[in-house]
Amino acid sequence: MIKLEGVSKRYGDFVAVDNVSFVAQPGRVTGFLGPNGAGKSTSMRIMVGLTPLDRGTCTIGGLKYADIPNPGRHVGVLLDASAQHAGRTGREVLALTALTMGLPMVKVDEMLTLVGLTDKESSRRVKNYSLGMRQRLGLANALIGDPSVLILDEPANGLDPAGIHWMRSLLRNYAERGGTVLLSSHLLHEVEMIADEMVLIGRGKIVAQGTKAELLKTAGTFVKPESPDALVAALSTAGIKASPSGDGGFRAECDPIDIGRAAAAAGVVLTELRPAEGEGLEELFLELTADDAREPVAGATPQIGVPA
Amino acid sequence: MSTTTVSTYGDTLDVSQTARIPMTRLVKVELRKMVDTRAGMWLMIAIGVITAIASIIFGFVGHDEDRTFGHFLGFAGTPQGFLLPVLGILLVTQEWGQRTGMVTFTLEPHRGKVLLAKVYALIVLAVTAIILAFVVALLTTAIFGGTDRWSDFTPIDILKVSIGQFCGMAQGFAFGLLLLVSAAAIVTYFVLPQVITILVNVIPALEDKASWLDFNTAQQNLFSFGDGDLSSKEWTQLLVTGAFWLVLPFIAGLWRVLRAEVK
Secondary structure, three states, rough: EEEEEEEEEEEOOOEEEEEEEEEHHHHHHHHEEOOOOHHHHHHHHHHHHHHHHOOOEEHHHHHHHHHHOOHHHHHHEEEEOOOOOOEEEHHHHHHHHHHHOOOOOHHHHHHHOOOOOOHHHOEEEEEHHHHHHHHHHHHHHHHHOOOOOOEEEOOOOOOOHHHHHHHHHHHHHHHOOOOOOEEEEOHHHHHHHOOOOOEEOOEEEEEEEEEEHHHHHHHOOEEOOHHHHHHHHHHHHHOEEEEEOOOOOEEEOOOOHHHHHHHHHHOOOOOEEEEEOOHHHHHHHHHHHHOOOOOHHHHHHHHHHHOO | OHHHHHOOOOOOOOOOOOOOHHHHHHHHHHHHHHHOOOHHHHHHHHHHHHHHHHHHHHHHHHHHOOOOOHHHHHHHHHHHHHHHHHHHHHHHHHHHHHHHHHHHHHHHHOOOHHHHHHHHHHHHHHHHHHHHHHHHHHHHHHOOOOOOOOOOOOOOHHHHHHHHHHHHHHHHHHHHHHHOOHHHHHHHHHHHHHHHHHHHHHOHHHHHHHHHHHHHHHHHHHHOOOOOOOHHHHHHHEEEEEEEHHHHHHHHHHHHHHHOOOO
16 A cells, blocks of 8 residues: 655745645555656655655555665566666666565566566667567566565556557556556556556646546536537526537536436437546546646647547 | 465555565675676776786886886786776766666665665775786786896785775765766766866965875875885875865765655
8 A cells, every 4th residue: 555645845946746645555556647747756756765755754555665674575666667777688687676685586587478578688788678678677677576566657658559458457467466556647548448546646736536437427427419509598497507518519517317307307308418438537637637737738639649 | 476465465564574685685786787787897807908918018018127016016006096986986876877776776765775785895896906906916027027026015015005996996986976977977086186186286385285185196105116104194194185085075975865866
């Protein structure tokens, strides 16, 4: 379990992490989602003591990171896949980690097999690795000590779709065996595929957290009527605020049943009525981070991907 | 994760069965880091080869009266004097330059322990290098030595040259800690003493105080063989300049690294 309580970190006037509190539970994959520069990486560095925090507490399994003996045996960390000595071979990177943790060298081969790096690839120097290969190596480096907690910063970055699928089953499996997984991403669909829980961060602040279902609940309802004017009238009678969404549809911050009742009372025919789904989450993500994103929302859209 | 621990991870970590990482293991890791890259390996090989070649060339071209143990030792020790500090610098700066510190200081969050392991690793290396220099000097003196080849050999020289080599390596390490950038630390290490020497020579008021201000000047006596022990004044000059040029940067660098953000 990873627990942050009121964690803050500032650089001069810039508040990188602002009173962040959340918990990543064992047996769950928690997605840490936010635009670039939102404070994800700083928060993760704080968790493992690489960045000193100004305020708050951060514990892993009830302990401060520095109080965990031989921490690699308990907490697997991948903060930056590119942070490896370019002149070392992939195998040597893992061998140094195994040696530090006091593990037999056979673990190195086990991990290379697990992440799908061949003998030929692992004997090449890291400078010749693609980003995807570095991510696999970094994941092997995080997993080699059989930790019960994983902290991964943008682990899917640079992986091809097959690689992301592979990582999803790996992490899912890991969580099902009781492990705690915290992974960050700035891509909603990535996190949506892998994570059970989501923590959304923007400009250093947590803006929303919960399961996908919980977050969707707050995203409201999508409704499409036969006659838009009649529905707008019916909803305003019922005191429900709705905004146009898509081609002749509306979105409202309430449950579908409320809209159904209002429509039935006014005799309005509906062609669609459903909880706002995937795109609702995406809209939520954009909306929650809009104020905090570096780009205007329109500019951010291509980055997020096409709604399912 | 073994099958026996399925779903048994609770909210707290059970660390009762986990020992801290022993210092010996950290030292092994640091020693391995010095030779497991092409650059590190070649630096090691270069130190060995240049040490041997310099001595052998001198053996062939030196005048008979110069071909003494002291001079052979000087030839064996000089390349090391340049390269050992570079190794000392790189052992620290690679953690920042290559950003491996993100892994190193995550696997052992007590940075002081990691730095101590680096110091031990450097001591192991320096002792090895000094022994190598002596073996080379003994062999080349025996083979190529002039008529009075052993005339300037005194046991105190062993101590003097060892201290000299350690100082260089430790100063490199300290500059590495302070600057954390390979190029900057290497340039500073080699250029700064020159600047100090020039300053000391052009400012008349400082001229006769060079041994009290300049670490390199103070160290020169360590490398003049056959002159016996240093005078107590010379030892004091070494201590004074060493405190300023070695201990001070080391403490400042240590302070910086223990507090620095690793990213």
